[in-house]
Amino acid sequence: MPTTAQESPTVRGRLLDAMRQCLTDRGYQATTIADIVRVARTSKRSFYAEFADKQECYVELLGAVNVELLAAIETAVDPASAWPAQVRQAVHAYITVCESNPGTTRSWIRELPALGDAARAVQLASLEAFTALMARLTGTDRFHAAGIPPMSRETAVIVWGGIRELAASTIERGLPLSSLEEPAVAACVALVGGTAAARAVD
Template sequence: MTRAEPESSPAAAAEPGFRRRLLDGMAETVRKHGYREATVADVVREARTSRRTFYEHFSSKQDCFIELLAERNSDTIRQIYQAVDPAAAWDIQVRQAIEAWIAASQHDPTITLAWIRDIPALGDDARELHRTTGDAFVTLIRNLTATPQFQSAELHPPSRAMATILYGGYRELIASTVEAGGDIGEIVDVAVETAIALIGPR
């Protein structure tokens, strides 16, 4: 027999801190076990709460995982926007954006890899996150290259299709580097070179 998990009152479960703890518990569980092997029991153990509390906030393990990744991706996009100085030279802006993207990915590479590899196979809700996040990154790339510095330097700001290629290529490069045990920081230069080759002067 195992010791029963502690029950929590509805009032306590409604506190905002429990949702945060559960999301952090999901992140720690994925780091330790990977998403596929993770269980709700693992998550509530890491969050130091109960199964009842979990299901008062999330409908399933997948629901919690999707919210965690949505939050992480939104944070990454915000960090990239904040890192870019729109008054800097265009090639410096390219480097600033890519360095911020890689730094955000490098901060928690296990979660980054789970986002890239696990989400596509998790059904309609996960596919919707995959689509909306892809759209947000493509919009980010196009917004960052729609400044006067890019327009006045005889450059080639990317179309939606070109921005999609950049986004997808970077995702795969990040994932394959993590899977090979490499340092994501080492791909900054090649990522910058690729972007400059695509949007730079012909």
């Protein structure tokens, strides 16, 4: 379930948790600093002691959630498992984190791009971290034995963009994110396994 603003021991942490809750309740555009400090049970003065504005708080939160997401994926994947099972483990971890952060999941796709350069910076940092993680996870013995090379940046971009859009649209339709696990696993297995098939044809 979403983190509540009262769980963090620091003012900054409570404000970030409050922003997380506000994204779920009303989205970024409709959220005001008054909303954030009310949920965080603090003051505007305390807010401005930590952040220059609402956007800075928002961007920091999205970056932090992305770090949580990638850490959860890496922890969930067992390199001793068969490679399709590893793909499933990664997808399941992704969905689990998104389920606990529905507001940030939707906002990343629908609202973040409107911030322009500030958005681009956090998007690029997150994408680079994801591509590095995918190359690392698919560069292990199980994938090598199946003739599958480490995931390329191009393939990682397809996976990253596709699964984020799928998650956002699933939330908007009011469906549980668990409903996308099977199609997401099937698509990722086909994409990853197809790399080996393509190399064989070449």
